[in-house]
Amino acid sequence: MKKIVVSLFALIVLTAVVFSAPLGVGVKLGEPTGLYIRSYTSSTSFAGITAAWSFTHNSFTIQADFNGVSPNLFGDIDFSYGAGIHLGVQDNLNLGVRFPLGLNFAIPETPLITFLEIAPGFKVIPDTSFDLSGGLGLVYSF
Secondary structure: OHHHHHHHHHHHHHHHHHOOOOEEEEEEEEEOEEEEEEEEEEOOEEEEEEEEEEOOOOEEEEEEEEEEEEEEEEOOEEEEEEEEEEEEEOOOEEEEEEOOEEEEEEOOOOOEEEEEEEEEEEEEEOOOEEEEEEEEEEEEEO
């Protein structure tokens, strides 16, 4: 199962590169903590993928979201909002939906973006329950 998840993640990353979408790679610290990839679909939207370890659930986690952006909502800080899925691999498979809300700041004269995200959501498999994730991140944009 882990090989399938890692292969799927690699396929998504390669697809973004092949279609020449501007790409950002970085880290997200929080719940979960791990590698974060952002593919810009336009100046007002991006797809975000996190491959990480959940310390709360003691599991490998993949999150995939599509986000809209309200540029310069708070001065130089952009507001992002979106929807996505959560996949957790533990003893069993966990699947859920999430609704990320974020603040993004492009550090002037650098290719770096910092972000703060909170994402309420719901697990739907194996049972239904409320879920909350989020974190602080840093992305290097190509």
